[in-house]
Amino acid sequence: MGDLNSLLDQEPVVAAAGVDLLADAIETQAGRVARTDWRPSAPGAEHALAILAADGRARPANRDAVERLLAVRPQLVDVVPAHSIVPDLSEGTLLHAGPPIEWADCSGPLRGALTGAMLYEGLAGNLEEAAALAPSILLSPCHHHGAVGPMAGVVSASMPVVVVEDAAGSGVAYATLNEGLGKVLRYGAYGPEVIERLEWMERVLGPTLGDAIRRHGPVDLGTIISQALQMGDDGHNRNRAATSLFLRQVGADLIASESVPVTDRSDVFRFIDSNDHFMLNLIMASGKLAVDAAAGVDGASLVTTMARNGTEFGVRLSGTGDTWFTAPAPIVDGLYLGSYTAADANPDIGDSAITETVGLGGFAMAAAPAIVGFVGGTADGAIRRTLEMYEITLAEHPSYRIPILEDRGTPTGIDATRVVRTGVVPQINTGVAGREPGVGMVGAGLVQAPMECFVEAVRSLAARPSAPTAAEDFRPWPDDDAAPYRDEIGGST
Amino acid sequence: MGDLNSLLDQEPVVAAAGVDLLADAIETQAGRVARTDWRPSAPGAEHALAILAADGRARPANRDAVERLLAVRPQLVDVVPAHSIVPDLSEGTLLHAGPPIEWADCSGPLRGALTGAMLYEGLAGNLEEAAALAPSILLSPCHHHGAVGPMAGVVSASMPVVVVEDAAGSGVAYATLNEGLGKVLRYGAYGPEVIERLEWMERVLGPTLGDAIRRHGPVDLGTIISQALQMGDDGHNRNRAATSLFLRQVGADLIASESVPVTDRSDVFRFIDSNDHFMLNLIMASGKLAVDAAAGVDGASLVTTMARNGTEFGVRLSGTGDTWFTAPAPIVDGLYLGSYTAADANPDIGDSAITETVGLGGFAMAAAPAIVGFVGGTADGAIRRTLEMYEITLAEHPSYRIPILEDRGTPTGIDATRVVRTGVVPQINTGVAGREPGVGMVGAGLVQAPMECFVEAVRSLAARPSAPTAAEDFRPWPDDDAAPYRDEIGGST
Numbered sequence: 001m002g003d004l005n006s007l008l009d010q011e012p013v014v015a016a017a018g019v020d021l022l023a024d025a026i027e028t029q030a031g032r033v034a035r036t037d038w039r040p041s042a043p044g045a046e047h048a049l050a051i052l053a054a055d056g057r058a059r060p061a062n063r064d065a066v067e068r069l070l071a072v073r074p075q076l077v078d079v080v081p082a083h084s085i086v087p088d089l090s091e092g093t094l095l096h097a098g099p100p101i102e103w104a105d106c107s108g109p110l111r112g113a114l115t116g117a118m119l120y121e122g123l124a125g126n127l128e129e130a131a132a133l134a135p136s137i138l139l140s141p142c143h144h145h146g147a148v149g150p151m152a153g154v155v156s157a158s159m160p161v162v163v164v165e166d167a168a169g170s171g172v173a174y175a176t177l178n179e180g181l182g183k184v185l186r187y188g189a190y191g192p193e194v195i196e197r198l199e200w201m202e203r204v205l206g207p208t209l210g211d212a213i214r215r216h217g218p219v220d221l222g223t224i225i226s227q228a229l230q231m232g233d234d235g236h237n238r239n240r241a242a243t244s245l246f247l248r249q250v251g252a253d254l255i256a257s258e259s260v261p262v263t264d265r266s267d268v269f270r271f272i273d274s275n276d277h278f279m280l281n282l283i284m285a286s287g288k289l290a291v292d293a294a295a296g297v298d299g300a301s302l303v304t305t306m307a308r309n310g311t312e313f314g315v316r317l318s319g320t321g322d323t324w325f326t327a328p329a330p331i332v333d334g335l336y337l338g339s340y341t342a343a344d345a346n347p348d349i350g351d352s353a354i355t356e357t358v359g360l361g362g363f364a365m366a367a368a369p370a371i372v373g374f375v376g377g378t379a380d381g382a383i384r385r386t387l388e389m390y391e392i393t394l395a396e397h398p399s400y401r402i403p404i405l406e407d408r409g410t411p412t413g414i415d416a417t418r419v420v421r422t423g424v425v426p427q428i429n430t431g432v433a434g435r436e437p438g439v440g441m442v443g444a445g446l447v448q449a450p451m452e453c454f455v456e457a458v459r460s461l462a463a464r465p466s467a468p469t470a471a472e473d474f475r476p477w478p479d480d481d482a483a484p485y486r487d488e489i490g491g492s493t
Numbered sequence: 494m495g496d497l498n499s500l501l502d503q504e505p506v507v508a509a510a511g512v513d514l515l516a517d518a519i520e521t522q523a524g525r526v527a528r529t530d531w532r533p534s535a536p537g538a539e540h541a542l543a544i545l546a547a548d549g550r551a552r553p554a555n556r557d558a559v560e561r562l563l564a565v566r567p568q569l570v571d572v573v574p575a576h577s578i579v580p581d582l583s584e585g586t587l588l589h590a591g592p593p594i595e596w597a598d599c600s601g602p603l604r605g606a607l608t609g610a611m612l613y614e615g616l617a618g619n620l621e622e623a624a625a626l627a628p629s630i631l632l633s634p635c636h637h638h639g640a641v642g643p644m645a646g647v648v649s650a651s652m653p654v655v656v657v658e659d660a661a662g663s664g665v666a667y668a669t670l671n672e673g674l675g676k677v678l679r680y681g682a683y684g685p686e687v688i689e690r691l692e693w694m695e696r697v698l699g700p701t702l703g704d705a706i707r708r709h710g711p712v713d714l715g716t717i718i719s720q721a722l723q724m725g726d727d728g729h730n731r732n733r734a735a736t737s738l739f740l741r742q743v744g745a746d747l748i749a750s751e752s753v754p755v756t757d758r759s760d761v762f763r764f765i766d767s768n769d770h771f772m773l774n775l776i777m778a779s780g781k782l783a784v785d786a787a788a789g790v791d792g793a794s795l796v797t798t799m800a801r802n803g804t805e806f807g808v809r810l811s812g813t814g815d816t817w818f819t820a821p822a823p824i825v826d827g828l829y830l831g832s833y834t835a836a837d838a839n840p841d842i843g844d845s846a847i848t849e850t851v852g853l854g855g856f857a858m859a860a861a862p863a864i865v866g867f868v869g870g871t872a873d874g875a876i877r878r879t880l881e882m883y884e885i886t887l888a889e890h891p892s893y894r895i896p897i898l899e900d901r902g903t904p905t906g907i908d909a910t911r912v913v914r915t916g917v918v919p920q921i922n923t924g925v926a927g928r929e930p931g932v933g934m935v936g937a938g939l940v941q942a943p944m945e946c947f948v949e950a951v952r953s954l955a956a957r958p959s960a961p962t963a964a965e966d967f968r969p970w971p972d973d974d975a976a977p978y979r980d981e982i983g984g985s986t
Binding site: 244254380403404 | 723745747762866872898
């Protein structure tokens, strides 16, 4: 009787593994649910996961790749015209964000930005000429030229670019200067004020900043990023601290650059001060340096690129060469400006997911609780998103640390096999462009990378010829407590 | 039997109210403890608490006082020599931090700083002359002159001071410019490099910054402080974000101030950039403006001053006029630099606890988890300290908000009766000066305001003549859910 009573005193508890639908329904009825983290692996990759799990190269290859990624020391050394330094950027070529694309497939904001670049470069004299020229213009991804660009990411020959070098290696990466908010090229606007601003950036901003940087000497961007994470930035959608620290670096040299007219120098200081996202492009170039250093490691499932052209979302792995694995770009879930809604939004666009690829942005949201005022959600949710990203990453960043997590390093180095196996996809903080050309920014929010890209990437990696493994050398799990796939082998073979 | 078994299955649980000693001991033995927040009120104030609880003036008076405190809008309008603006500051007078003190009672760092000021002002030509002059020099608290100073807080006639005005009222407050870290006057150092830096500050820093500020127009300090809390500052021991935002405000005007030599302007930018605490003094002056606005409300138990002279900790209340309630200054619990230990530490010193008095510093630690690397402890502990301060405060600051607490306003406006009633004392983040004159900074940490000050202040408030309360007007708790002392009346009468 007593045992029965004590049983009757207990409410029923349901253990729900993976199936959120069931757990949600029970919770709705005030039942108690103990949720576990397990989810089935993504369909279509079971065989590939088994092959990779048995491949002795995977662990050392990923370790090599992520160590290369973490070893990079980005420093800003100059600001110069793109045509003078970006490889294979002829006058008629326009670079863009994301994987390769033809004009016919371009979304509204990318068409708008390409149109603006044609007008700015004088390739077309008006909108009619631009429309006629567009199908024949040579388009190429920024990522193929050592460059990255936010949103549409258009880079043309006359634009000034930052030159970011690796102080610990030989790499170099480029990015344009951030234009600020409002009607700007990267969000697909191409009106006269956009072109005039680009001309001022070419004539005044680039040369003035370049002069101050050369006077200053290399600016240590890694230290700025590390400090900014201690100051509430995520490095993607919140860059107020990094931009502040950058101005502290260059301010004294802007004062001292007396060969440049004083009004130009104070205008440049004010321009940077007016745009809390100024540092985004420099952080992106720093990330490009890191992922390029990590590329080309045979057998590594480390993700080296996540980028979107407004039509497709594309992923590249360290171990699969230059191949892009793409899927339709998703719509961003976020906060919309003014009267805009999700119906006005273009699908996800921009190379800025390079920040998530190197442990920033959505992966560092716990460092930036104030960002929820911009992208939506709660501070508690921001922490949970970062915690979830540890499940799919290979390392904790040694210098990008999160104070509220007791200085834990950010989750860094996405492992495509872990994404596929866990069903957890990378979380990206991003801006939202209007789908019509010329509209500009309509919001900001969070987007999930599409699983299909990672499934295809993992299948391709598994299909590549594997170096034969001598029986005595076959030790896929050299350290017991660091064997990520051990428990899953039985289920996936 | 079954009931007995289920009882035996349960581990014993102890409910420990207030008595941490007991709870700690049980937890040490792996017993389960459910702690409650209740603590007995501080001894010696029971009768005073009862009188104040029955005094109909307390609630409206505190509401009036805290609303005045929150209504202030601090803006920096100028930088000028102290003798030109600080009331009653003659050439021979030296202002200092904390409550009034005689030379004979001064601690090492305060003696060091006063010595340095005598040398800097030319009142004494060398250390012997300074020692002879010291007992006859006129000492006066900064707080009596509309001013505040960190650590020793010495202000002399020739030092440049910031002029902070209330954009929403008529108040004005002053503070010296922060000297940076290392061997500095405020930590009691008085060597030649200290005096030379003070002379450079008088000759270059003050006039150059003043010129830029006048060119810029009033700098909105309240907005800088609000933003800095979103960027990991606490406004007392971590001011990197606020200092960065301040440089963003004045940078363009420093570039444009062509009447000042270019090297002076770049030196000034570099000097501020080299000192992440530069904004501390401006935040302190902003706080002084707020507490002075809240002073003098009859019946209000709001704390308007917490300040230390290195020997005594002093408190003043809005409702008790200019009277200081003092107790021996405590030793700071924190992290020590190099080989220094607590044995090298002077007791707590400085007017900087003005920041805690207005909802910053130790009260805003949850906004600044990275500060634990400077003052010790954990990020989780920083959050708990802020949460505890809500128990003793009258309001949540409408513009100083904490992102990780889902943008909750900082606990602001210390109520001395709540301190005494709950036994919870204000938590202060602070620097630690060496106890020997000339040593300088030896560490940083946390210190608890001494309870005795608050007990004496509450007793004094209760002893003041009360306006007779008409029976029909006697409604001490107009809102049921906002009656802070209701539950305690029975126990304390």
